[in-house]
Amino acid sequence: MPPLVLASDFGIVSPYPGQMELAARACGWAGDIVQLWHEWPSFRVDLGPVLLPRLVRPLPLGSVVVAVVDPGVGSDRRVVAVPWQGATWIAPDNGLLSAILGEGAPSYDLEDYRPVASSAHTFHGRDWMVAAAADFLTGRASLADLPFAPNPTMCSLPPPGxxxxxxxxxxxxxxxxxxxxxxxxxxxxxxxxxxxxxxxxxxxxxxxxxxxxxxxxxxxxxxxxxxxxxxxxxxxxxxxx
Amino acid sequence: MPPLVLASDFGIVSPYPGQMELAARACGWAGDIVQLWHEWPSFRVDLGPVLLPRLVRPLPLGSVVVAVVDPGVGSDRRVVAVPWQGATWIAPDNGLLSAILGEGAPSYDLEDYRPVASSAHTFHGRDWMVAAAADFLTGRASLADLPFAPNPTMCSLPPPGxxxxxxxxxxxxxxxxxxxxxxxxxxxxxxxxxxxxxxxxxxxxxxxxxxxxxxxxxxxxxxxxxxxxxxxxxxxxxxxx
Amino acid sequence: MPPLVLASDFGIVSPYPGQMELAARACGWAGDIVQLWHEWPSFRVDLGPVLLPRLVRPLPLGSVVVAVVDPGVGSDRRVVAVPWQGATWIAPDNGLLSAILGEGAPSYDLEDYRPVASSAHTFHGRDWMVAAAADFLTGRASLADLPFAPNPTMCSLPPPGxxxxxxxxxxxxxxxxxxxxxxxxxxxxxxxxxxxxxxxxxxxxxxxxxxxxxxxxxxxxxxxxxxxxxxxxxxxxxxxx
Known part of the structure; x- marks a missing residue:
């Protein structure tokens, strides 16, 4: 079975990567989970096009990648899912997936996975994205069933640095x-x-x-x-x- | 299968979390292991009531949580197992589980799992608790077969801070x-x-x-x-x- | 199934341990992976005889341990596999496995697993050793089929310190x-x-x-x-x- 792959700017000393993994288990995901990297530079959404596709090479067919980098958590910004190279990529709609979207991949809206009665608004990775990822991995959901997310946020390539x-x-x-x-x-x-x-x-x-x-x-x-x-x-x- | 969940004050830069995981595999545990958090503040057993139940939400039914925070390792202090909310919690008997015990959960003594001939006395998580956890997870042991641990250590809630x-x-x-x-x-x-x-x-x-x-x-x-x-x-x- | 065990000097804040794990999944390894320790002191190959066998106790029968400590990456130095105590140990041929080799274990050459057309030369753990480990774990390869690596590099025990x-x-x-x-x-x-x-x-x-x-x-x-x-x-x- 393909893995659930987690990447974020949470910091490896924080409990948040472990909480994401536990939430995936509580959602019924029994396959592999790869804690890829949690030291993504803070707020550097612009590094998405450069780093994200490169960090996951080689990427097993059918993987679901959940990538969380701020800003925007808790606000009304969307969470999107994008198919690319045989995998599904889930991220906030803040430009992190620009490289993938720039190749013409369609962007899907994960609003239906938003927890209605959730009390905290600051941990979408644990409470929202991982639940969607588990549904994709287990076949309980498919991108084909979701509405498009038109006009996804794009960001330009970072300067040399x-x-x-x-x-x-x-x-x-x-x-x-x-x-x-x-x-x-x-x-x-x-x-x-x-x-x-x-x-x-x-x-x-x-x-x-x-x-x-x-x-x-x-x-x-x-x-x-x-x-x-x-x-x-x-x-x-x-x-x- | 429910996961084995590990939390401690070992520090993520130390080899001890990895050694716990390897010990669980050597004990025959083939299911999931979640390395939840190993940056618990040193000696802050009093944070147990506040942090421990919150870190594991949501907690898959049947999970076994092994939580190790000093002081007391190596001494004669007991290791206890406590059932709570469909999971089994294993920890040193130093007050870390106060919130759970305060709700009336019974405390069981894991002395029978103490390695008789162990040479080192400083790594109960690897040599003692994980072995018990593997037995609970695989059904080789049950809390019902263990003696009660009367008068478990309790600590009061920490002040605001x-x-x-x-x-x-x-x-x-x-x-x-x-x-x-x-x-x-x-x-x-x-x-x-x-x-x-x-x-x-x-x-x-x-x-x-x-x-x-x-x-x-x-x-x-x-x-x-x-x-x-x-x-x-x-x-x-x-x-x- | 026995686990794939990973140890290195990569540092836990780097993406490289996660990339090794993802590469193992891409190679088709569906069993357990233990991220044992990635804070091995830089360039301290001489600590191999002291630390390596001790870090993996207890070691499940049939485990494959991939241990990567520099220097030498990218150069012509060999990558070797050595059987010891029911497990297979894979490491650069720079003395890291001296304790094991000193007990008379034979050393095998993993040149056949070297990626011919790999573009980067600096991440043998991800691109070379993990692929070999996956083949050993799944039975697609056996040490018996590999050529000997004569005269493996040995280093002496470190001084007290x-x-x-x-x-x-x-x-x-x-x-x-x-x-x-x-x-x-x-x-x-x-x-x-x-x-x-x-x-x-x-x-x-x-x-x-x-x-x-x-x-x-x-x-x-x-x-x-x-x-x-x-x-x-x-x-x-x-x-x-």
């Missing part, structure tokens, strides 16, 4: 190297040396690495780019080629 | 808003504006939010109350109404 | 107390009091605890040794007995 720092202190950037995208990161001393893996340069060297997400990463060999660059990419610039 | 900071920097407090509980958080400038969701106030505003756990949260709209309040609630007070 | 700080601030050390190993941690004031559990000494006391991994831990009762010792063990020394 930082997507997130990983735990090694590597800067995962918004700049793709896959698919023939051409460009390079530059410091005051010139174009950063581009490598395929760290063993190609000596320890301490600042490099641009072809990262595993298909994005350029700025890294220090056997060190921390985050420390080296004092937590910003301000001293670097990106030049298209 | 901080339960924990979540990853957004929201202060989850010990003060309920659910169930008709009445009261409010005040600053020097008056009663904190109460909201149901963040979109009701402009960014930067300090507010009291009806949180998803049924507890008041003190938050800054699109900001961090933890930073705003310098990591304490000292400048705020709670007034019953 | 810190293995890692856990979330309580306890120093888990590299010094075993199990199996009759004899020795003690000393401060300027003499031999640290040795305890089996924390309740044996008053709060604030610096002690040596028989830890749950079978290693001596340096701890402060109801406090943080990490704070007490300012993040190092420099003021302590280990004496064999």
């Amino acid at each position: 930082l997507a997130f720092w990983d735990a090694f202190g590597n800067a995962v950037t918004t700049c793709p190297w896959e698919g023939g995208a051409a460009g390079a990161w530059w410091s005051a001393e010139g174009c950063l040396t581009q490598v395929e893996h760290f063993s190609q340069q000596p320890p301490g060297r600042l490099v641009a690495v072809r990262g595993s997400l298909g994005l350029w990463e700025v890294a220090v060999v056997e060190g921390s780019a985050r420390q080296h660059l004092d937590g910003t990419l301000d001293l670097l610039c990106w030049k298209d080629q | 901080l339960a924990f900071w979540d990853a957004f920097g929201n202060a989850v407090t010990t003060c309920p808003w659910e169930g008709g509980a009445a009261g409010a958080w005040w600053s020097a400038e008056g009663c904190l504006t109460q909201v149901e969701h963040f979109s009701q106030q402009p960014p930067g505003r300090l507010v009291a939010v009806r949180g998803s756990l049924g507890l008041w949260e003190v938050a800054v709209v699109e900001g961090s109350a933890r930073q705003h309040l310098d990591g304490t609630l000292d400048l705020l007070c709670w007034k019953d109404q | 810190l293995a890692f700080w856990d979330a309580f601030g306890n120093a888990v050390t590299t010094c075993p107390w199990e199996g009759g190993a004899a020795g003690a941690w000393w401060s300027a004031e003499g031999c640290l009091t040795q305890v089996e559990h924390f309740s044996q000494q008053p709060p604030g006391r610096l002690v040596a605890v028989r830890g749950s991994l079978g290693l001596w831990e340096v701890a402060v009762v109801e406090g943080s040794a990490r704070q007490h010792l300012d993040g190092t063990l420099d003021l302590l020394c280990w004496k064999d007995q």
Whole structure:
């Protein structure tokens, strides 16, 4: 059976990812649940087009991905479901799914799954989206039965810059190297040396690495780019080629 | 099949939650395991009555919840099992289950599950409680077969204050808003504006939010109350109404 | 069914543990996955002999353990599989499995599982090791069908010192107390009091605890040794007995 995949900006130290998983079980979902990532940068909905499709590769056929990134929780903003590449994507209608929608995928309205009598208004992931996901996964519901959500919110691609720092202190950037995208990161001393893996340069060297997400990463060999660059990419610039 | 639910103060960076899960598999538990939360505030057994029942809503029928919060590990203190709302709760006998016991649930003694020849005395969650949980979940054991644990340890409700900071920097407090509980958080400038969701106030505003756990949260709209309040609630007070 | 067990130095805040799990699902592994620990100290391959076998006790029969600790990723270094105690261990050939290999277990070469056309070279755990693990777990492959990997990399045991700080601030050390190993941690004031559990000494006391991994831990009762010792063990020394 395909998995339920959860991603959010909740933070791994919070109880909210675990509560989402427990809610899925309470909804009767007995298959796999993948806690993919809960450190999505706060409020960075604009990173959706760059990160979301890349984080889920490879994605098992039939998966349901629930992705929750603010702002908008609790308000009247819609929750939408979108079919893409054999999977169903559920997210707030705030632009997070722009890349998918931009490819022409239709957007469906999940208002029917909104809990009528829910007392709290701040945890749609647990109380709303996961219930819909369980219904899709178990076949109790189908996108074909839902109304369209016209004019979904779209956001534009983010400028070249930082997507997130990983735990090694590597800067995962918004700049793709896959698919023939051409460009390079530059410091005051010139174009950063581009490598395929760290063993190609000596320890301490600042490099641009072809990262595993298909994005350029700025890294220090056997060190921390985050420390080296004092937590910003301000001293670097990106030049298209 | 209902899940095994794990909660503790072990910290998510430690290997102990993973070791509990592996031990459950080694005990033959093949069903679901939910790693609910491992950032319970250290030694705050008194938060049990406020947090524990709220973290597990909704709780699948037949679940077994193993909750481990110190102090007392390794000493002669008992480990108890308590039935409540269709689930079985396993915890050290240090007051963590006070809310449940206060509703009249009987407490059972898990001494029979204590490993006789165990060499280490500091990881009852892995070596003791999980083994009992696996037996309850698989039907190899039943509370009805166990001796009562008379006079379980009880602790009183915590005073109004901080339960924990979540990853957004929201202060989850010990003060309920659910169930008709009445009261409010005040600053020097008056009663904190109460909201149901963040979109009701402009960014930067300090507010009291009806949180998803049924507890008041003190938050800054699109900001961090933890930073705003310098990591304490000292400048705020709670007034019953 | 036995579980797939994942351990690494990726850091729990990174998306990489979740991506490994998703890749295992995409490879068709429908059984249990245990996210054991992803805070292995960076580059400390030498801790493999001390930590790896201890972290997985108890280990279900037939488990496959995938352990990824750098350096070496992306380069020409091999990935090996080693049978030990009824389980299969998969790791880079950089010494991480020294304890197991030192007991005479044969080492097999996983070159056949190397993705030929993979574009990124920096995430062997997701793109290489997990695919092999899924094949072993499902019976699609067997170690008996693979070529030997002669002369596997070995590393020597680490000196007495810190293995890692856990979330309580306890120093888990590299010094075993199990199996009759004899020795003690000393401060300027003499031999640290040795305890089996924390309740044996008053709060604030610096002690040596028989830890749950079978290693001596340096701890402060109801406090943080990490704070007490300012993040190092420099003021302590280990004496064999």
